Amino acid sequence: MKLSNEVKVGITVLLAVVVAIVGFRFMRDIPIFRQSMEISATFDRADGISNGSLVYIQGVRVGSVNRIVLTPETRVNIRMRIDTDVPIPRGSIARLTSLGIVEGKSIVIELGTSDQFVEFGEEIEGIYAETMMEVLGQRGEELGDDVSNAIYELNMFLRQLNETLNDDARITLNETLNNVSTTTGRVAEILEGKQQEIDTAIESGSRMLSQLDTLVTDTRPQVEMLMATIEKNIAELESVRIELESAASNFNEILEKINRGEGTIGLLVNDPSMYENLDSLTIELNNLIKGINENPGRYLRHMSIIDIF
Amino acid sequence: MYALKELGKYTTLLYQALRSSTEFGTYRKNLFHELVKVGYDSVPIIILVGIFTGSVMTLQSAYQLEFAFIPLSTIGAIVSESILIELAAVISGLVLAGKVGARVATELGTMRVSEQIDALESMGFNSVSFLVVPRVLAGILMFPVLYIVASVFGIGGGVAAGYFSGSVPPADFLKGARMFFYPWNVVFGFLKSFVFGFIITTVACYKGYYAKGGAEGVGRATTEATVMGCIYILLADFILAALLL
Numbered sequence: 001m002k003l004s005n006e007v008k009v010g011i012t013v014l015l016a017v018v019v020a021i022v023g024f025r026f027m028r029d030i031p032i033f034r035q036s037m038e039i040s041a042t043f044d045r046a047d048g049i050s051n052g053s054l055v056y057i058q059g060v061r062v063g064s065v066n067r068i069v070l071t072p073e074t075r076v077n078i079r080m081r082i083d084t085d086v087p088i089p090r091g092s093i094a095r096l097t098s099l100g101i102v103e104g105k106s107i108v109i110e111l112g113t114s115d116q117f118v119e120f121g122e123e124i125e126g127i128y129a130e131t132m133m134e135v136l137g138q139r140g141e142e143l144g145d146d147v148s149n150a151i152y153e154l155n156m157f158l159r160q161l162n163e164t165l166n167d168d169a170r171i172t173l174n175e176t177l178n179n180v181s182t183t184t185g186r187v188a189e190i191l192e193g194k195q196q197e198i199d200t201a202i203e204s205g206s207r208m209l210s211q212l213d214t215l216v217t218d219t220r221p222q223v224e225m226l227m228a229t230i231e232k233n234i235a236e237l238e239s240v241r242i243e244l245e246s247a248a249s250n251f252n253e254i255l256e257k258i259n260r261g262e263g264t265i266g267l268l269v270n271d272p273s274m275y276e277n278l279d280s281l282t283i284e285l286n287n288l289i290k291g292i293n294e295n296p297g298r299y300l301r302h303m304s305i306i307d308i309f
Numbered sequence: 310m311y312a313l314k315e316l317g318k319y320t321t322l323l324y325q326a327l328r329s330s331t332e333f334g335t336y337r338k339n340l341f342h343e344l345v346k347v348g349y350d351s352v353p354i355i356i357l358v359g360i361f362t363g364s365v366m367t368l369q370s371a372y373q374l375e376f377a378f379i380p381l382s383t384i385g386a387i388v389s390e391s392i393l394i395e396l397a398a399v400i401s402g403l404v405l406a407g408k409v410g411a412r413v414a415t416e417l418g419t420m421r422v423s424e425q426i427d428a429l430e431s432m433g434f435n436s437v438s439f440l441v442v443p444r445v446l447a448g449i450l451m452f453p454v455l456y457i458v459a460s461v462f463g464i465g466g467g468v469a470a471g472y473f474s475g476s477v478p479p480a481d482f483l484k485g486a487r488m489f490f491y492p493w494n495v496v497f498g499f500l501k502s503f504v505f506g507f508i509i510t511t512v513a514c515y516k517g518y519y520a521k522g523g524a525e526g527v528g529r530a531t532t533e534a535t536v537m538g539c540i541y542i543l544l545a546d547f548i549l550a551a552l553l554l
Contacts, residue, residue, distance in 0.1 A: 004341075005344065009341055009345060012348050012451075013450075013454055016458060019457055019461050023460070024495065027486065027490040028490060051491070052488050052490050052491075053488065054484070
């Protein structure tokens with residue numbers, strides 16, 4: 001069919017207009033074919049937010065910022081267009097925050113738990129969350145001096161390091177590194193070669209440990225019994241010791257008495273008269289025996305042999 | 310002095326065109342013919358221009374920002390905003406200065422040197438109304454349409470280039486494009502294309518309408534229409550940016 005000029009123009013213009021409207025709504029993040037939900041929230045400030053900034057729920061993009069108005073109380077009222085089937089409970093919180101260091105700001109809605117849901121155009125609570133970069137920015141001046149000091153010192157250190165690392169040192173360092181690398185390689189080789197033995201050793205070690213464990217478990221009652229016996233013995237020894245002690249003290253007493261010359265033994269020990277008596281007795285006995293030897297008849301005069309035998 | 314004379318002749322022609330634009334019956338048939346020639350027939354080349362502009366912009370932005378510490382969505386923002394605010398209007402304007410401007414200037418110049426315009430006049434036709442008005446109107450009406458085509462295919466080409474080269478995922482591209490989308494930029498681009506359509510067609514009509522000197526004169530008129538059209542487009546682009554942004 002040959003199209004007339006009018007039809008061609010009509011088609012072109014119509015298509016362009018449709019595409020323009022659809023594209024415009026698409027770019028503005030307005031759902032292309034249906035009405036979307038609108039809610040608003042008031043924040044202390046709105047740094048980094050502009051028309052078209054994104055709105056997230058649980059990390060899912062659900063809409064975009066639609067209008068930003070400064071309220072008479074110098075707070076900022078932000079209206080958002082939300083396009084999701086999930087209803088937003090009353091008591092939800094809109095948090096103006098930044099998702100990453102370099103990403104722009106966006107609004108994150110934290111869902112509440114209420115049974116009632118936010119209606120079209122309703123307002124929810126808004127919280128302006130300071131991001132890391134802002135905090136850094138505020139602290140920046142304080143940190144500045146520290147940072148520059150640190151950098152100066154780092155510089156000095158690096159310079160010194162550079163001086164220390166003259167060519168010789170560098171070569172030595174290089175050689176050392178090479179050696180280390182060779183050594184490491186060898187160790188690796190050795191380890192690789194001995195892998196099986198190491199495995200076996202570890203295995204037998206672990207087996208030994210487990211056997212030891214069983215052994216300990218098995219002999220435990222006996223050991224305990226042994227310990228109890230030993231303890232009993234020790235207790236008995238203690239009583240023996242006490243008795244010995246009292247015996248010793250008694251003995252001491254006796255010795256003391258002996259020392260003092262009390263009692264028979266004491267007198268025996270301490271009184272020299274008995275010794276003297278015995279001594280004189282011995283002398284006299286000696287004399288007697290001598291007398292008998294010299295003159296037996298004197299003593300045996302009145303004794304007849306018959307009488308004796 | 311020459312420039313002032315030219316300006317005067319140009320303004321006079323515009324005035325005549327404006328005055329005779331009420332004679333709708335005279336140029337109705339020609340208008341639709343011209344709308345097809347300027348708009349409908351230019352759609353393929355504009356689609357081509359749009360796709361290549363967008364994809365080249367994307368690839369080069371991705372290349373330039375490869376090592377910078379910025380999110381990928383920035384590339385989408387850069388490309389789509391550049392296309393909407395500047396490239397869709399200006400590049401298609403330059404292309405159409407060649408395509409439409411040359412054709413208009415040649416048509417009118419040939420009619421002038423072959424005395425067809427004089428014949429029209431002697432038959433009692435208003436030649437300005439019959440020849441100039443439909444062409445200028447077609448330019449004014451169709452350039453914004455072509456701007457839409459160029460924008461859509463430019464951004465589409467950008468998305469496609471980012472996707473196929475693997476440098477920018479479409480989701481990131483569109484996220485950036487949406488985040489930095491300001492309706493005023495579209496209005497501005499629209500306005501630009503409107504102005505460019507006016508400039509290209511009026512300059513071409515003027516050069517062709519006042520061509521003289523046979524085939525050589527027609528050739529000169531065509532060259533001047535194209536070159537001056539391009540220069541005035543760039544000039545107008547600058548003036549609009551300085552005035553409205």
